[in-house]
Amino acid sequence: MKSRSWELWYALLAVVLITVAYVLIFRWMDVVPPARSLFGHTIGVVGFLLMLMTETLYSIRKHFNIAANWGRMEWWLKFHIFTGVVGPYMVLLHSSWTFFGLAGVTTLLMIIIVFSGFIGRYIYTIAPRTGAGVELTGKDLEYYLEVEDKRLQGFIADHSEIYNSLPRDLVEMPQILNSARYLLITRILVEWGFNWRWFLMTRRLAGVQQLAELRRILDSNRALRYQVASLVLSRRLLAIWHALHVPIGVALFITAFVHIGAVLYFVTLAN
Numbered sequence: 097m098k099s100r101s102w103e104l105w106y107a108l109l110a111v112v113l114i115t116v117a118y119v120l121i122f123r124w125m126d127v128v129p130p131a132r133s134l135f136g137h138t139i140g141v142v143g144f145l146l147m148l149m150t151e152t153l154y155s156i157r158k159h160f161n162i163a164a165n166w167g168r169m170e171w172w173l174k175f176h177i178f179t180g181v182v183g184p185y186m187v188l189l190h191s192s193w194t195f196f197g198l199a200g201v202t203t204l205l206m207i208i209i210v211f212s213g214f215i216g217r218y219i220y221t222i223a224p225r226t227g228a229g230v231e232l233t234g235k236d237l238e239y240y241l242e243v244e245d246k247r248l249q250g251f252i253a254d255h256s257e258i259y260n261s262l263p264r265d266l267v268e269m270p271q272i273l274n275s276a277r278y279l280l281i282t283r284i285l286v287e288w289g290f291n292w293r294w295f296l297m298t299r300r301l302a303g304v305q306q307l308a309e310l311r312r313i314l315d316s317n318r319a320l321r322y323q324v325a326s327l328v329l330s331r332r333l334l335a336i337w338h339a340l341h342v343p344i345g346v347a348l349f350i351t352a353f354v355h356i357g358a359v360l361y362f363v364t365l366a367n
Contacts, residue, residue: 103174107181114139114182118189131192131199143186144352147206150180151345177217184210198355205348212341219337223330224323237324244317251313255306262297266290267314283322290318 121135122128129135154176157166166172184206195203224232252259259267298307 103178104181107178110178110182111185114186114189128192129189131190131194136190136192139186140190143183143188143190144356146179146183147187147352148349150176150183151349173220177213180210180213198351198358202348202351202355205344205351209341209344209348212337212344216334216337216341219330219333222326222333224326232323232327234324234327237320237327241317241320241324244313244320248313248317251306251310255310258301258306258310261301263293266293266297267310 118129118139125133131137131140154172157172158169187206188203191199191203194200224237294311301307
């Protein structure tokens, strides 16, 4: 299991355990557990608290200096994803599979926000990161590109005959690699085309040890240019995603609080 995705596996395990408990209660009651039952209220309250934690704790850790010592952002994001899956699932079970009125609107918004969360997580993974999960900045990538360019220039100075024996468009990075628009569409084709042309152009130079060094330099340079495009693309997509995700989340919690207030009123004060 990759460490960067453990939160989804733990969320799946929690969902399975909660489902087992739900099925056992269903068999014991011989009816779908009503939302107003002890079990229904319990999973509803716990699920809603997890959803509140999803919406608040990660944002507090991210935006307020007072929470700077609360742990690494990476772990808070994983916890954010875990509670963002388990909490809504528990609230869905709390609904007793009835989706009418305000409760139905709340459930619909909850499903949309969870789906949106998975999209946001995918966009998050597009951005280039270090092995520790820290997002690389534009300055980081510029520095690494400068290093790789110097490596390439050093190779050309020492082995110009090998470099000059290869086509220019093969050893010079195509501009398409710097375009975020084409990143997801053409990367596989560009990589396949590069590998095939490299094979064709270097067959006659088989046995030249410096070819392996040149290939490593070109692969590293090309990978960095992909990362630059990934960074640009992820920031654009995240800006669009936030513009849609946040208002839906606000609407979800407004309807949820109104629903809770109505339930408390009719259960307690109305009697």
